[in-house]
Amino acid sequence: MVKKGLLYLGLIVFGIIFSIPYLWMFSTALKTAAQVLAYPIAWLPNPIAWTNFSEVWKLTSFPVALKNSCIITFSATLGTVFSCYTVAFGFARLEFKGRDFIFMLVLATMMLPPQVTYIPLYIIFKRINWINTFKPFYVPALLGGGTMGGIYIFLLRQFLLTIPRDLEDAARIDGCSTFGIYWRIFLPLCKPVLAAIGILSFIFNWNNYFGPLVFINSNDKMPLTLVIAMLKDQQGVQEYNLVMNGALLTVIPCVLIFLLLQKYFVKGIIMTGIKG
């Protein structure tokens, strides 16, 4: 009994400590400018400034940034999921010379700091006019999943390896081609794994800062991460309610995904950690 009480006590204490930052963010996001500077600090906004949302909307040309974030995120995520599945299928179910060696290379890329490639990529992309487009984001995604591809390919391969060979053999006896097996038989079986990878990829791309910072330099192509960072720099302390509001808006999609699809997200994270 005592142990149970202590456990909950510990969890509640940690819970409060962990919650304070985002409760503070939420509270500030709904404050009026006057309340932000209130002294002593008001913990709850009063009145609740719902208009902050529309102010931030206009101030940051939010719709444009939102559109950009969506384009980058959806194109990169779809590209990643499709490409990683294809490649993983190759590694898991097909036999070809050099397969295991190349797979080791895939694993090795997981250790590569992306920044090592970004400087030369910037120069290369500049030459071929990819700077300030979204190509630096979805093209690498389509070609092996981009910087995070190694992990996803590894996960998918491990999962695909667990599917019994009998299924494949039966399909081949019925005259199914390799492509048919890849597309019509194994793909539906992978749905939960693909969902988890899709979620992880979505969050990574939605929150990507360094990439857009390097490859995008005009305001009309900036995604939310860049716009929010700029907002913070431009606004003084007295406008921090707007900055927090903007930040709140940018995290809503990922937070929603987490709260609603927690099952898949947790599964995805677990799969990256557990030895296959």
Added chain:
Amino acid sequence: MAKTNLRKNLEGYIFISPWIVGFFMFIIGPMSYALYLSLFEWDVLSPPKFAGFMNYLRAVKHYRFWTSFKVTFYFVFTTVPLRVFIGLVLALMIRQLIKHKLKGTVVFRSIFCLPIMFSGVVLGILWAWIYEPEYGILNDLLRRVGIKGPNWLATPGLVMPSIIAMMGWWIGGMMLIFLAGLLDIPEEMYEVAEIDGASWWQKFIRITIPMLSPTLFFNFTATLIQSFQIFGPIYVLTRGGPANLSLVYVVNLYREGFELFHMGYACTLAWILFAIVIAFTAFLFRTSKLWVFYRAR
């Protein structure tokens, strides 16, 4: 109808071809180019000047390089153990909830995992606001108990601890992985130990830690690699200041390449980072044989 080897090879390579193309275009290509550029001085506007190993010498002599080195090492070797520790403690607590079928698992898991939904930018922005000397909540809480809180991000001795504390909040992923590893430990092991009269400490040291060691290894290594590359939160929070006291390696790299336009030198810095990450990863893998225990397959 048996497939010829050629047919099999062709099929296999067709399927993995996206990755191979991507590998050459976006990894091998740029990295080789970066290695090549690291031998030049180039400010993008004028043609590159060959400089041989000058860039590498320059790195060794440049004070900002060593500062960023020191700061990054300080950052990595404090945040990694801290985050591993916090993640483990929280995971242990939540495991207890699950084991004893108590209520609140989803709630608490959500509370601790929510921060990782925030981008690095939002993390920096939020904590800049928390640390705000006049209007931030930290100093407000201190004020209420009569302490005058300092300017956390502008005081030399407090900048890094403030950043480290911020990173301690960002541990959701680590916790989930630990939780999964913990739940994987067979219950029977604990039951047998209890029959033999083991205390909770003995159970922890003799069962939990060894069985968890692959997960520990993974978390430690992954976070280490990630921490060497940290950029977003710190760039937004302090830009590397004050006086370069929070100048982590990649912030310096970014500054040299994209603010000062020392492209060749930035490539040098990038390759040095790569070498360091490889060295540490290799070291961790080598020493893992000493303390990581894999269950017999």
